[in-house]
Amino acid sequence: xxxxxxxxxxxxxxxxxxxxxxxxxxxxxxxxxxxxxxxxxxxxxxxxxxxxxxxxxxxxxxxxxxxxxxxxxxxxxxxxxxxxxxxxxxxxxxxxxxx
Numbered sequence: 001x002x003x004x005x006x007x008x009x010x011x012x013x014x015x016x017x018x019x020x021x022x023x024x025x026x027x028x029x030x031x032x033x034x035x036x037x038x039x040x041x042x043x044x045x046x047x048x049x050x051x052x053x054x055x056x057x058x059x060x061x062x063x064x065x066x067x068x069x070x071x072x073x074x075x076x077x078x079x080x081x082x083x084x085x086x087x088x089x090x091x092x093x094x095x096x097x098x099x
Contacts, residue, residue: 047077048078
């Protein structure tokens, strides 16, 4: 016959106070790292927009289609770099937690 599990106990007053008084590290990466990531996303968006516009221009489509390709290229490039930047910032945070 399986044993009944015990309900979890809440921390006592002194344990709770000790947990609240422990210093915490800030969860955000440094301002410099965030600024570099943001500027990388902006630069990638601009480069993607230029490449998209060039693609639309080579196709010989109307200027509306060139603008569409510029927008699509900028969004795709910016989202891609944003994903990579997020992964890098998380890895930096994990690296700093170990040290």
